[in-house]
């Protein structure tokens with residue numbers, strides 16, 4: 001689905017990674033490991049095709065991907081329903097019922113038509129995560145998806161990622177959290193690459 005060949009990135013005079021190569025196949029759950037400022041977000045953006053310059057090496061993508069950045073990407077003026085409709089419009093046509101179901105699955109039943117600026121940080125995040133329930137992209141690149149999410153929400157998201165991998169998808173995520181997925185979780189180190 002995704003292959004990185006000899007990736008190197010320097011930022012602000014610091015070498016964040018050098019000669020990094022790995023391949024992500026269907027069915028893999030991969031957590032990018034590293035301290036604050038190590039370069040995890042930078043790597044994910046390169047993998048997603050959002051950083052076109054400034055790095056060395058090649059990325060080959062052979063499957064459609066969904067990238068969720070670490071900011072919620074939710075517009076405060078719009079309701080959760082409008083935000084989600086706007087986001088998924090680019091990925092195909094979805095019925096209002098499917099959008100409502102996705103919002104219900106992330107615990108936003110009853111909040112569909114509230115202006116998003118009146119939602120909490122975790123609820124903002126949940127609007128963004130609802131995109132995963134509608135996604136038809138096999139490859140998910142998720143930057144800090146658990147930020148501001150409560151315990152039940154974390155468990156639901158872990159289960160969703162496992163189901164996605166079992167159905168032939170793949171997930172690459174950054175997180176400082178220990179993930180309790182009932183599924184083999186591989187670690188991607190910025191210095192040594194993918195664990196076995």
Ligand SMILES: Nc1ncnc2c1ncn2[C@@H]1O[C@H](COP(=O)(O)OP(=O)(O)OP(=O)(O)O)[C@@H](O)[C@H]1O
Pocket residue numbers: 011012016034035036037038039040041042043
């Ligand atoms: N646009 C930029 N210009 C210059 N330096 C940048 C830029 N964006 C990020 N950096 C630097 O690159 C380094 C890596 O940042 P990055 O956000 O990729 O780290 P991270 O591993 O995701 O960190 P965290 O765990 O704190 O989210 C940091 O030292 C950061 O200051």
